[in-house]
Amino acid sequence: MSSAFPSRSRTSRYTLGAEAVLAVLLVGLPLSLGSAPLWVHGPLVVLAGLACVLACVGAWRQRRSLHLPVLALPLGAGALLCALQLVPLPPGLLAVLSPEAAGLRDFVLVPLGLDGPRPLSMDPPATWRELARHLAYLLTFVAAVQVCRSGRARRRLLSTLAFTGAAIAVLGLVHALLGLDTLFGVIAFVHARPPLVTPFGNPNHLAAFLGLSATVSLGLALSSEGRTRAVPYVLASLLGGTGVLLSLSRGGIAFFVFGVLAFALLLARTWRRWGMVLLCLLAVLAVGGLLASEHLAAELETADSVEELRQSKLQQWPELASVARAHPLGLGRGAFESVFPRYQTRPVINTSTHPENGVLQLATEFGVPGLLLLAGMLWGFGQLLRREGLGAAEWAVLAGVGALGLHELFDFSLELPASAVAAWVALASVARPEDRQRAEAPRGHAPSRVLAVGVALTGVALVALVPGWSTLDRAEAELGALVTTRAPLAEVRARGLALIDRHPADHALQDLMGLAHVNAGRAEAAEALAFANRALFLNPVDAWAHRVAARALLSLGQRTQAFLEYRLAFEAGDPALMWSEALGRARTLEELRALTPDTARHVVTFASQLQRAGNREMLLSWLAWARERFDAAPEAVRLWELEARVRLERRELAEAEAASAEVSRRAPDALSSYLLRADVLHAQGLGDEALAVLEALGPRFPGNVERAFALARLQVALGLTRRARESLQQVNPFVSNDSLRAQLYMLEGASYEREGLRARALESWKSAVRMQPGGSLWFKVARLHESLHQFDAAARAVREGLLLLPEEQRGEGEAWVARLEAAERQRVEARSRSRGGSGAEEDLLLRALGAEEDMGTLEGEAP
Missing domain, CATH: 1.25.40.10 (Tetratricopeptide repeat domain)
Incomplete structure (x- = not known):
C-alpha cells in the first residue's frame, strides 16, 4: 500500500478532526443558551460542513467508500421540500397548489402593489432558515456515520453527549445551591423563569436533552469493561436524571422514565443488566424526588385530570388539524408562527411559535409530504431496531431517541439544534455499517463525490442564512x-x-x-x-x-x-x-x-370603570339600560348595588333606598346587601338602626373583615370610637394582606382623630402609609404633623407624597412644602431671637401642644 494511503486499521487524522468537530457541536450547542438564539445557525452550518468535509477526506485517504443509511433520505428529502417551498410560482399555479397562499397574496399583497410571483411558503425567511438547518443536520449525520465506523470514536462521541448532559445538570445544581436566578449570575431569561437555571431557558427542552444524555450514559455504563470504568457513566446518568426531575417538566419526566423502562425491556434477556437499569432508575427517582419533592408535588397537582391536560396541551390540536387540512402542501417550513394566528378562534396572551406536537408540526408546515417524511423516518428507525448484534449502548440510544420522539408529541425540543444534533449523532452510532463488513469494503458512495456534494450543500446552507436572517x-x-x-x-x-x-x-x-x-x-x-x-x-x-x-x-x-x-x-x-x-x-x-361588552361577566368591571370616569348622569342612564339588558344575569345585582351607591353620593335617598331594596330582594343572604342597607339607613339619619343591622351580622359572618371594617367606620361616624377599635381588634388576626392592614390602621387613626388624640392618630396613619404607600396617605400624615406644629416632618411627608404623583399634579403640593418650610424657618428665627430660657420654654410649649390637646378627651368617648 502506498504511503499516501494509511492502513485501514489506523484512523485518519482527518476523521479524528471530524470527530472533534462533532464533539464541539455536541458540547457547544447546549451551552449556547440551548441553541435558541438565531446566531447559532451560522456556526452550526460551518461546523457541520467542516465535519462532513473532514470525514470525506478521511474516508478517501483510508480508501473507504461512504455509507449513507436509510435515515439520511428523510433528512435530504426535508431539505428538498424546503427548497421547493421557496420557488416563486405564478398566480395561476399558486392558486392550484395552495389556494390559501393565493388568497393571502390577492387580499394582502396585491392591494399594496406586491403582485409578483409568490412561493408556497408564507414566511420565506423562516423557510430559508429551516433549509439551512436541514442541510446542517444532513451533513452532521453523514459525518457522524463515517466517524462512528470506529468503535473508539463511537464511544467517545456518545461519552461526550453523556458528560455534556451531566455537566449541564451540575451547572443547574450549582445555581440552585447558590440561589442564583440568572445564568452565571449575569444572563437573565426575559420570557422564562426555569425552575433549574441552566443554558436552557425552557424546562421542557432541558428535560428532553438530559433525558437522552442520561439514557445514553446508562447504556455506556452497562457496556463498559469493568466496574471502575462504569462508575463515571453511572454518575452521569444519575446527574442527568436528577436534572430531568428538577426541571419539573411533566412530559420530560414521564418520557425519561418511559425511555429507561424501554431500555430495560430491550435488555430483558440479560437479567443482571435489566436489574441494574431499574436500580439506576430508582436511584434517580429517589435523589431527584428528595431534592424537588415539594416542587414536584405542586407541579403534578396541576395535571391531575384529563381535562387539565386537554386545556394545557391538547386544546389547540383541532385548530392545528384545520390548518393542515387547509394547506395540503404545507404553509412553509418554519412559517407556523406567522400563519397560525389566522386560524385561532379565541384571544391568546402568548404567541405560539410551534404547535408543540411534532406530527402536527410536519403536517402543517410540510403538508402531506411531511407526513410521508415522518413515515420514512419511522421506517428507518424501525430498521435500526431490527438490526442484530446491538450492544447495550446502541439499545440505550434507540430507547433514548424513541422517548425523545414521543416527547415531541407534547413539545418541540427537536426544533432546536441542541437536541436535534444530539439525536442524529446518537442515531449515527447505530446506523453505521456493520463492524463485520469493514474488511469486505461494503459498497457505498465515492468519498470524492460525497465531498463535492457536501461542499455544495454547505455553500447552499450558508447562502440560505442570508435571507433567513430576517x-x-x-x-x-x-x-x-x-x-x-x-x-x-x-x-x-x-x-x-x-x-x-x-x-x-x-x-x-x-x-x-x-x-x-x-x-x-x-x-x-x-x-x-x-x-x-x-x-x-x-x-x-x-x-x-x-x-x-x-x-x-x-x-x-x-x-x-x-x-x-x-x-x-x-x-x-x-x-x-x-x-x-x-x-x-x-x-x-x-x-x-x-x-359595552356583550358578556355579562365583564359588565360589572365596565360599570366600575365608568364610575371612576366621573360622569354620574351618564352612568345612571347607562345603568338603567344595562340592568334591563342583563336582568337575567347574576351580575345584575351588582349593577343595582352600584346605582344605590351613586344615588347615595348624590344624596338621592329615596332612589337609593329603592335600589337597596331591589338588591336585598335579589340577593337576600349576601353580606353586600346588608352592608348597603346599613349605609342607606345611616344616610337617612337612622344611625342606630344601621348599627343594629351590622352588629346582628356578627354571628352569621364571624371574623369577616369587610363587615368589621364597615361596622368600625359607622361606629367612628357615630362617635363610638372605642367600640370601633374593639371591632377592629376582633378581626385583626384575620387581616391577611398589607392592603387590608392599611385600611385597619386608617380606621384606627380616624377613631383617634375623632377623639382629638392627634399624636396617636399620627402613629396609626404612619403605619398605614408603610403598609400601602400612596400620595393621599402621605398628605394625611403631613396634615397631622402640621396640626402638631411639626412643620419639618410635615414637609418631609409632603415630599414623599409628591414622589408618587405625576409631574403635572405636583404644583399645589410644592406650594404646601414652601409654606411649611417658611413656618419652620419662622419658628427657628423666633427661638433665636428669644432670650434666656424663654426660647426653650416656647419650643417645649409648641411640642407639648398636641399632647395637651390629646389629654383633653382621655376621660371618655366623644359624644
Whole structure:
C-alpha cells in the first residue's frame, strides 16, 4: 500500500478532526443558551460542513467508500421540500397548489402593489432558515456515520453527549445551591423563569436533552469493561436524571422514565443488566424526588385530570388539524408562527411559535409530504431496531431517541439544534455499517463525490442564512421604531412594504402600518382602515387591529362604529385600551352602549370603570339600560348595588333606598346587601338602626373583615370610637394582606382623630402609609404633623407624597412644602431671637401642644 494511503486499521487524522468537530457541536450547542438564539445557525452550518468535509477526506485517504443509511433520505428529502417551498410560482399555479397562499397574496399583497410571483411558503425567511438547518443536520449525520465506523470514536462521541448532559445538570445544581436566578449570575431569561437555571431557558427542552444524555450514559455504563470504568457513566446518568426531575417538566419526566423502562425491556434477556437499569432508575427517582419533592408535588397537582391536560396541551390540536387540512402542501417550513394566528378562534396572551406536537408540526408546515417524511423516518428507525448484534449502548440510544420522539408529541425540543444534533449523532452510532463488513469494503458512495456534494450543500446552507436572517421580531421592532419616532410617512410606508413582502402573513406589520397612517391624521384614516382590515384577515382576534380601526373611525367622524371597534378590541384581549382611552372619549349613551361588552361577566368591571370616569348622569342612564339588558344575569345585582351607591353620593335617598331594596330582594343572604342597607339607613339619619343591622351580622359572618371594617367606620361616624377599635381588634388576626392592614390602621387613626388624640392618630396613619404607600396617605400624615406644629416632618411627608404623583399634579403640593418650610424657618428665627430660657420654654410649649390637646378627651368617648 502506498504511503499516501494509511492502513485501514489506523484512523485518519482527518476523521479524528471530524470527530472533534462533532464533539464541539455536541458540547457547544447546549451551552449556547440551548441553541435558541438565531446566531447559532451560522456556526452550526460551518461546523457541520467542516465535519462532513473532514470525514470525506478521511474516508478517501483510508480508501473507504461512504455509507449513507436509510435515515439520511428523510433528512435530504426535508431539505428538498424546503427548497421547493421557496420557488416563486405564478398566480395561476399558486392558486392550484395552495389556494390559501393565493388568497393571502390577492387580499394582502396585491392591494399594496406586491403582485409578483409568490412561493408556497408564507414566511420565506423562516423557510430559508429551516433549509439551512436541514442541510446542517444532513451533513452532521453523514459525518457522524463515517466517524462512528470506529468503535473508539463511537464511544467517545456518545461519552461526550453523556458528560455534556451531566455537566449541564451540575451547572443547574450549582445555581440552585447558590440561589442564583440568572445564568452565571449575569444572563437573565426575559420570557422564562426555569425552575433549574441552566443554558436552557425552557424546562421542557432541558428535560428532553438530559433525558437522552442520561439514557445514553446508562447504556455506556452497562457496556463498559469493568466496574471502575462504569462508575463515571453511572454518575452521569444519575446527574442527568436528577436534572430531568428538577426541571419539573411533566412530559420530560414521564418520557425519561418511559425511555429507561424501554431500555430495560430491550435488555430483558440479560437479567443482571435489566436489574441494574431499574436500580439506576430508582436511584434517580429517589435523589431527584428528595431534592424537588415539594416542587414536584405542586407541579403534578396541576395535571391531575384529563381535562387539565386537554386545556394545557391538547386544546389547540383541532385548530392545528384545520390548518393542515387547509394547506395540503404545507404553509412553509418554519412559517407556523406567522400563519397560525389566522386560524385561532379565541384571544391568546402568548404567541405560539410551534404547535408543540411534532406530527402536527410536519403536517402543517410540510403538508402531506411531511407526513410521508415522518413515515420514512419511522421506517428507518424501525430498521435500526431490527438490526442484530446491538450492544447495550446502541439499545440505550434507540430507547433514548424513541422517548425523545414521543416527547415531541407534547413539545418541540427537536426544533432546536441542541437536541436535534444530539439525536442524529446518537442515531449515527447505530446506523453505521456493520463492524463485520469493514474488511469486505461494503459498497457505498465515492468519498470524492460525497465531498463535492457536501461542499455544495454547505455553500447552499450558508447562502440560505442570508435571507433567513430576517425574523418576525426584528421586522416588527424595526418598523415599530419608525412608527414610534414618528418618521415621515413615506419612509415608514416604503420600509413597511419591504418588510411585508418578506413576511406577508405577519399581522403585526399591518397593525404598525395602520398606526402610522392613523398618526398622520384624517387624510390617511381610510388607508389605516385598509391596513386594519388586512390585519384582521391575518388574525381575526387581533386587538391591535381593532384599536387602529377605532382611532381611524373617530378621525372620520364614525363615532358609534369606532366604539364598536373599541369593544371588539376589549373582547380580543386589550382591556387597558377600554379603560385608558375608550371610556374617556364616549360622549353619549349610544356610544356607551356600543362600547359595552356583550358578556355579562365583564359588565360589572365596565360599570366600575365608568364610575371612576366621573360622569354620574351618564352612568345612571347607562345603568338603567344595562340592568334591563342583563336582568337575567347574576351580575345584575351588582349593577343595582352600584346605582344605590351613586344615588347615595348624590344624596338621592329615596332612589337609593329603592335600589337597596331591589338588591336585598335579589340577593337576600349576601353580606353586600346588608352592608348597603346599613349605609342607606345611616344616610337617612337612622344611625342606630344601621348599627343594629351590622352588629346582628356578627354571628352569621364571624371574623369577616369587610363587615368589621364597615361596622368600625359607622361606629367612628357615630362617635363610638372605642367600640370601633374593639371591632377592629376582633378581626385583626384575620387581616391577611398589607392592603387590608392599611385600611385597619386608617380606621384606627380616624377613631383617634375623632377623639382629638392627634399624636396617636399620627402613629396609626404612619403605619398605614408603610403598609400601602400612596400620595393621599402621605398628605394625611403631613396634615397631622402640621396640626402638631411639626412643620419639618410635615414637609418631609409632603415630599414623599409628591414622589408618587405625576409631574403635572405636583404644583399645589410644592406650594404646601414652601409654606411649611417658611413656618419652620419662622419658628427657628423666633427661638433665636428669644432670650434666656424663654426660647426653650416656647419650643417645649409648641411640642407639648398636641399632647395637651390629646389629654383633653382621655376621660371618655366623644359624644
